[in-house]
Amino acid sequence: MRCISPLLAITVSLTSVAQAEEVSVAVAANFTGPMQEIAAxxxxxxxxxxxxxxxxxxxxxxxxxxxxxxxxxxxxDAAKPARLAEDGFTVPGSNFTYALGSLVLWSADAERIPAGEGAAVLQAGEFRKLAIANPKTAPYGAAAVATLQALDVEDAIKPKLVQGENIAQTYQFVSTGNAELGFVALSQVIQDGEIGSGSGWRVPAELHEPIRQDAVVLTQGKDNPAAQALMEYLHGERARNIIRAYGYNLPE
Amino acid sequence: MGFSEADLQAIGLTLRLASLVTVVLLILGTPIAWWLARTRSRWKGPVGAVVALPLVLPPTVLGLYLLLLLGPNGPVGQFTQWLGLGLLPFTFWGLVVASVFYSLPFVVQPIQNAIEALGKRPLEVAATLRAGPWDRFFTVVVPLAKPGFFTAAILGFAHTVGEFGVVLMIGGNIPGATRVVSVQIYDHVEAMEYGQAHWLAATMVVFSFLVLLVLYSLNPNQRRF
Known part of the structure; x- marks a missing residue:
């Protein structure tokens, strides 16, 4: 009997390994915080x-x-998963919107944007630089430009625009004070449901097209039960609460 | 397909930046190289190490500290504002300053090696013939160390053209001011415009190859870099 029990232990551990699969996920930078919590x-x-x-x-x-x-x-965004689907790199029909991004006009200076007066600050134009993410490549950048257009200040502000290559770099320009203002993702500055430091203005959703962030299962994950499990998990209540806590909205 | 107007603007800007940086570096790097080659000071080691830092530091480190130092809360930023120059990040001159730091070892080291290889003797002989220090420098050191200066200029220029990380960190991607070729290629790739990215990227490969070919063909003894 003594010789059997170690063997038994090995067999048991092997079975549990076989059940717990691993899934490799590529995640957009703006979703870093929530994804770490969701993965845990x-x-x-x-x-x-x-x-x-x-x-x-x-x-x-x-x-x-x-x-x-x-x-x-x-x-x-929704465009890249859609394009990968067209090109045959995904499991057909697996796309879904896991989060709707929220845009915020933010400054590292706590006095810079008085509560609720973001639009007025933009219209007054009394700042040196406004940072946005590259509108050509980053959905938050495109939403920022749409917001400036909706407020009819795009031409006036254009000479003051500086672009980060992505939303993380845009945040860096603003947090170091090199740009007084910037459009960043709410998920980057939110803390316990409020804007954590500096001052900010949550851009009303009707000023730009919704920032739909889509998830998709790739061809390599077709037969991996963990990939399917993760997609289902993202629909679940616990994941949705984490996503909401980071300032994202969820599709109906 | 060929170059778009934005591509051409980025190419022009890159050449302008690299030329200016090369001139600044030759003026600034030569005295540093001279001092490093000649001195017996105990500061030789530390100064040489600082000059060589950009060789080993990731551009993100340099970019981050430049952003903090040159920004409104940094000492250099406060100084440039006090001078009435405004802030350097997101400007062409900011890129010049950053590139000078970033390409410094590529200019200082070849000149330093060339001067060290000369030894003291030609200068001592010139001195006995009553050549003053400036005279000795321009009529003895410069002609004898010419291959070193040549290598330095080419490497300084080429390395500035190839710069990416630092520009990305402090540039702000402004057309005509800070959007250089490497950033433009990155943008094309990010925007899934692979055709346009290929045009610029292939041009960079050919350009870099030709530069190094010229360097190695005309200057066969300076292959250390």
């Missing part, structure tokens, strides 16, 4: 493990098309 909760609730890589969606798109071993892609 996912491991607790399902015993599967989600291994996340964070970066710009544009780079992930290029990498996935060139054989990167990701199984699930959480993009910062």
């Amino acid at each position: 909760a996912f491991a607790e609730d399902t015993e599967h493990e989600a291994k996340a890589a964070f970066g710009s969606s544009g780079k992930f798109y290029a990498q996935i098309k060139n054989g990167a071993p990701f199984e699930v892609f959480l993009s910062a």
Whole structure:
């Protein structure tokens, strides 16, 4: 009997390894905070493990098309998952919107944007630089430009615009004070449901097209139960609460 | 397909930046190289190490500290504002300053090596013939160390053209001011415009190859870089 019990232990551990799969996920940089929490909760609730890589969606798109071993892609927009689907790199019909991004006009200076007066600050134009993410590549940048257009200040502010390559760099320009103001993701500055430091103005959703962030299962993840489990988990209450806590909205 | 207007603007800007940086670096780097080659001071080690730092530091480190130092709360930023120059990040001159730091070792080291290789003797002989210090520098050191200066200028220029990380960190991607070729290529790739990215990227490969080819063909003894 003594010789059997170690064997038994090995067999048991092997079975549990076989059940707990690992899924490799490419995650848009703006979703870093929530994804870390979701991955921890996912491991607790399902015993599967989600291994996340964070970066710009544009780079992930290029990498996935060139054989990167990701199984699930959480993009910062809806366009890239759609394009990957057209090109046959995804499991058909697996796209869904996991979060709707919220845009905020933010300054590191607590006095810079008086409560609720973001639009007035933009119209007065008394600042040196306004940072936005590159509108050509970053959905938050495109939403920022749409907001400036809706407020009819685009031409006046254009000479003051500086662009970050992505939303993380845009935040860096503003947080170091090199740009007094900037349009960043609410998820970057939110703390306990409020704007944590500096001052900010939540841009009303009707000023720009919704920032739909889509998730998709990639061809490599087709037969991985953990990939499917993660997609289902993102629909679940616990994940949705985490996503909401970071200032994202959820589709109806 | 060929170059778009924005591509051409980025190419022009890059060439302007690299030329200016090369001139500044030759003026600034030569005395540093001279001092490093000649001195017996105990500061030789530390100064040489500081000059070489950009060789090993990731551009993100340099970019981050430049952003903090040159920004409104940094000492350099407060100084430039006090001078009435405004702030350097997001301007062409900000890129010049950053590139000078970033390409410094590529200019100082070849000149320093060339001067060290000369030894003291030609200068001592010139001195006995009553050549003053400036005379000795321009009629003895410069002609004899010419291959070193040549290598320095080419590497300084090429390295500035190839710069990306630092520009990305402090540039702000402004057309005509800070959007250089490497950033433009990055933008094309991010926007999934692979065709346009190829045009610029292939041009960079050909350009870099030709520069190094010229360097190695005309200057076969300076292959250390």
